[in-house]
Amino acid sequence: MFDLIAGEDHDGTPILDVVNTLALKACTDHRHRIHYRVGDEVRSLTLAELDTRAARVARHLHALGIRPRDRVGILAPNSIEWVLLDLAVIKLGAVTAGFEPVCFEPDQVVKDYGLALLFTDGACDDGPLRDIRSVTAWAQDIPSEPVPAWHQGYDPADVLAVKFTSGSTGAPKGLEATVASVNSSLHEVQRMFAHGERDNLLVFLGNYLLQQRYWIYSALVHGHDVTLARKTDALDMARRTQPTVVMGVPGFYEEVRARLEGTILSASADERREAIAAEFGGLVRYLWTGSAPASRELLEFFNGSGVPLYEGYGLNETCIVAKNHPGAFRPGSVGKVLPNKRVRFDRDGILIVGSRHPVNHRYTWSGPGADEKIFLPTGEVRTHDLGHLDEDGYLFIHGRVDDVITLDSGYNVLAPLIEEKLRTHPGIQDCVLYGTGDTFLSAIVSLSPASGADDEELSRHVTALNKELLPEQRVHALVIAAEPFSTENGLLTGQFKPRRRAVHERHRPELSRLHRRRTAPGTGPTADHPWVVTASRPATSPANSHPSTSRSTA
Numbered sequence: 001m002f003d004l005i006a007g008e009d010h011d012g013t014p015i016l017d018v019v020n021t022l023a024l025k026a027c028t029d030h031r032h033r034i035h036y037r038v039g040d041e042v043r044s045l046t047l048a049e050l051d052t053r054a055a056r057v058a059r060h061l062h063a064l065g066i067r068p069r070d071r072v073g074i075l076a077p078n079s080i081e082w083v084l085l086d087l088a089v090i091k092l093g094a095v096t097a098g099f100e101p102v103c104f105e106p107d108q109v110v111k112d113y114g115l116a117l118l119f120t121d122g123a124c125d126d127g128p129l130r131d132i133r134s135v136t137a138w139a140q141d142i143p144s145e146p147v148p149a150w151h152q153g154y155d156p157a158d159v160l161a162v163k164f165t166s167g168s169t170g171a172p173k174g175l176e177a178t179v180a181s182v183n184s185s186l187h188e189v190q191r192m193f194a195h196g197e198r199d200n201l202l203v204f205l206g207n208y209l210l211q212q213r214y215w216i217y218s219a220l221v222h223g224h225d226v227t228l229a230r231k232t233d234a235l236d237m238a239r240r241t242q243p244t245v246v247m248g249v250p251g252f253y254e255e256v257r258a259r260l261e262g263t264i265l266s267a268s269a270d271e272r273r274e275a276i277a278a279e280f281g282g283l284v285r286y287l288w289t290g291s292a293p294a295s296r297e298l299l300e301f302f303n304g305s306g307v308p309l310y311e312g313y314g315l316n317e318t319c320i321v322a323k324n325h326p327g328a329f330r331p332g333s334v335g336k337v338l339p340n341k342r343v344r345f346d347r348d349g350i351l352i353v354g355s356r357h358p359v360n361h362r363y364t365w366s367g368p369g370a371d372e373k374i375f376l377p378t379g380e381v382r383t384h385d386l387g388h389l390d391e392d393g394y395l396f397i398h399g400r401v402d403d404v405i406t407l408d409s410g411y412n413v414l415a416p417l418i419e420e421k422l423r424t425h426p427g428i429q430d431c432v433l434y435g436t437g438d439t440f441l442s443a444i445v446s447l448s449p450a451s452g453a454d455d456e457e458l459s460r461h462v463t464a465l466n467k468e469l470l471p472e473q474r475v476h477a478l479v480i481a482a483e484p485f486s487t488e489n490g491l492l493t494g495q496f497k498p499r500r501r502a503v504h505e506r507h508r509p510e511l512s513r514l515h516r517r518r519t520a521p522g523t524g525p526t527a528d529h530p531w532v533v534t535a536s537r538p539a540t541s542p543a544n545s546h547p548s549t550s551r552s553t554a
Helices: 018-024 047-063 080-091 106-112 134-139 179-193 210-223 231-241 250-264 269-279 296-303 370-374 415-422 455-466 500-506 508-519
Strands: 005-008 014-016 033-038 041-046 071-075 095-098 117-120 129-131 159-164 174-178 200-203 225-228 245-248 286-289 309-315 319-323 341-345 350-355 381-389 395-400 404-406 412-414 428-434 441-447 475-480 531-534
Touching: 005 018, 005 179, 014 179, 018 080, 018 179, 018 210, 033 047, 033 080, 033 231, 041 047, 041 231, 047 080, 047 134, 047 210, 071 080, 071 106, 080 095, 080 134, 080 210, 106 117, 106 129, 159 179, 159 210, 174 179, 179 210, 179 319, 200 210, 200 231, 210 225, 225 231, 231 250, 231 269, 245 250, 250 269, 250 286, 250 296, 250 428, 296 309, 319 341, 341 381, 370 381, 395 415, 412 415, 415 428, 415 441, 415 455, 428 500, 441 508, 455 475, 455 531, 475 508, 500 508, 508 531
Parallel strands: 033 225, 071 095, 071 117, 095 159, 117 129, 200 225, 200 245, 245 286, 286 309, 441 475, 475 531
Antiparallel strands: 005 014, 033 041, 159 174, 309 319, 341 350, 350 381, 381 395, 404 412, 428 441
16 A cells, blocks of 8 residues: 555565655545544544544644644543644654653643643643644644645654653653654564454553554554544443454453453353453454553463453563564463564573664653663663563563562562462452561552452451462551552553552551551561551451551541
8 A cells, every 4th residue: 555665674574664654645545444432422534534634733733833853742631633633743744742641730741841832631722732622623624725745754763752651660751762663663563463454453541652553553554443442431432343453451351351250150162252252342353462461360361262362561662572463372471572672681680672673772851870770882771570581482571670579588579479369359459569678568459349358358368378478478468548549549550550659658657557566576467367457447457366557548
């Protein structure tokens, strides 16, 4: 359909220049569509119409002074206006800066990140601040003369987008992504999955995440449908538009599993597959997950039912490094390393990633020392993840160095391993381990809305779990969060990963009381008699005679 080429792959295969195809060529695909929601109504546009409307939006942005390399910010939830703005920015040779709505303030964003314009909900069109709803009218404003070519194309080293780290270990850091890295990543995805003709990709994570926009770019260039949703209406949109591919994080699939598992446990494999497929509209051929580790139970539930759930691995600083896919699939791994990536492990077992087409070699916005911590002089990225390659070349990730808790005994405990085991209780939705510098481990847990689990049941779950663990891995206490972890209360990132520091700080009173008791022998929680403490009701010592601790609101 297009003939713009951005170089060659490692084996001589041409790499399609997706970015300049979007920027310089008009899409003429009237067969495939983008589906989106306005209120309760599901609407759609042909990809040709989407591209035409984006060109109209570009004309208005140009009139407002946007030129190549200018940064245009978008601070808003997913919407068709978000998509149109991003495509319009590309047509102008400019840079899209996507911001997670709950993490940034508009006025501060404009000042801190050198934005020419910032589009957000409800702005007053004052100076650089613009109401994203203006885009609707711009997209329908038919010009009286042909739309000109706004620029001659991006260079591979040019910046296409500003993206931000998740903030799970501190303040988000800003990174400018190069055109070459985007083209390379899309090339690798298409090589593995061959999205096309009959596909419809469901996208519901925030558009501020550059990788989520990849699927829209892919639709326009490779010719397939795409459905734009939000997490709150993802399954409803799936049932209405029948995607063949769903892009989600493990927490999303865990919710589906929790709802279905009890009802299809004794069903045949075919019946289980049909029930799972029906949750996503009935036509799904595979599910994609990443951003956080998927539990073995989750992978076994979907893959054992005949609905492939392919796990992968990547960082903002590296983009996609490895991915399971139909041609190479080993559950428990994150797949084989992509051909344009190379990996090694340093003497501490930390994964180092090199890229033929790097995202960048530094952060544009970060605190002192952040670049040196991540970006090596060799051009490689120190991931701070621990892992190994098996004999067949599959990559396994064990957790982050930041996830290691060092007890006062000197023992190191990898938190994700214990957290995954805690989450095997159906009532536990999320959890974060705590205990660095202390004698024992505690866990802050967020219960699922329909949990119904009481303190005694949770204590029994932890007691049984502790019998399978090494002494230093055993959990002595649970702190029940006063409210579920969410992006709205700042305890989850936009990729639905717990923000460890924020969770610890939110529950500092309970943790302080629990861990202060360790200096009084025989008075605190133990591995055999773990305590359960919440922020909303008086503490009890479940199923034992230990004295209770007082509970307070975090």
